Amino acid sequence: MTTSTYAYSPADLTDASVLVRFGCQPRLRPLGLPQYRDLLHRYRMDGAFRDAVDASADGLDLNVMEAHPVEGLILHPREGSWLSYRLKDHLKLGVNDRLVLGLAHMAIAARAYPTAVDLEDDTVKRISITDVDDFLRRLTDKLREATVDADGLTAPHSELQAAWRVYAKLPPSRLTPTRQISQSSTQHVIKEAMNWLVEQGMAYPAGELGPGHYRLAHRFRVQVREAASSAAYAALCDLRRAHLSEED
Template sequence: MSTGYAYSAADLTDAAALVGFGCQPRLRPMAVPRYRDLLQRYRRDGQFRDAVDAMAEGLEMDLVEAHEVEGLVLHPRGGSWLSYRLQDHPKLGVKDRLVLGLAHVAIAARAYPCPADLEEETVKRVSLTEIDDFLRGLTEHLRRAAVDKEGLAVPHAELDAAWRIYSKLMPCRPTATGQLAKSSTQRVIKEALDWLVSQGMAQPAPELGSGHYRLAHRFRLQVRETASMAAFTALCDIRRSQLVEEE
């Protein structure tokens, strides 16, 4: 934080309010005048920006971007009290967490397979069937990648376990009420995408067809923050090889 500047109580209240708005990822500045005004102040006033950055730092969050449309994009640091992990979900067993985690990584890898994709502010569209087809196409690649040239297992236990479980599930099994059964892979993908919707990182796009979604700029930024994850890197490598084969 810059030195020699005395913050008033009003300054600190405004800084805390902006961080509070940023902690509501579905909130958009254009819909809330106070949020919009504070965001503009953050973008223009260096002293105020320092105060907001310091508050995010104290909450163990990285302030990724102050986007005019998406708002303040915050990323909780790993291990912080604000971070969300699949193992924290009380209703998910170990296998469920593995498959749901794989679905999340697959959504990101299919949308942003190349480093350049993570820098372009373009709207990506995905669907349940596209992600499901992508994951099923990955199965053989992952099976081959699970061992090295000498036939020894490659140490990536969670990814290996996840795709093996995934490959045994039915892609689409409707219930008597017409919903997707919990034991189907498209239901898992829907849960992943619906969670992104709840976090302001995606929007349903029914006008494009059933099971279609748009991925928000906020999701791209979050993926960019975690792009070094081994599982994401592995799936991106396979996705890029698929794109080369399709050309």
């Protein structure tokens, strides 16, 4: 955020707060809301207004990642922020459930964006529940190897090690008497992860491609890029790249 001596009017500050409010609703799209579209354009063109918006977001422990003309103001909560998403906030989920759900989120990101080039490529990525499940199933043995270093000692990915052990014990898919995917299956966990991404405006159902298919939004790529330093995510990306090399 830059320092400015601009004299803001109450209307300027209100507009800045409104734009941040729009950004906190990630499923809103500026093209369908004239006020959102106009404020976003002002953010992109008016440096003083941009400073006011950045300051408003800063006060909420949010970083403004991008002002995208289609997807709107993309915000990222800082680590430890009251707005940050944490698996432990899911009080109804047990420890093992949170581990597997976290692994599913990382696998979605690693399968779609395994390289730094992918994280900069604005091509829309398509993914399916079975894509992610197959990715993790094929890599179970490699995930086991990835948790041990060259000296045979446990590598510093304790959460990854615990997660794949739980994941490997679950069946890929199990139908209930009502023909729904059982909660005690990995594809159900992946579906839960994808549904959360849809709720956050980071993915869109793509039923025309078949059941369980999705398109990943630009917003998701930006968020993954922000979190790309995660050791567990980096380990999954290494495995994904190795798998792609084997396919070539």
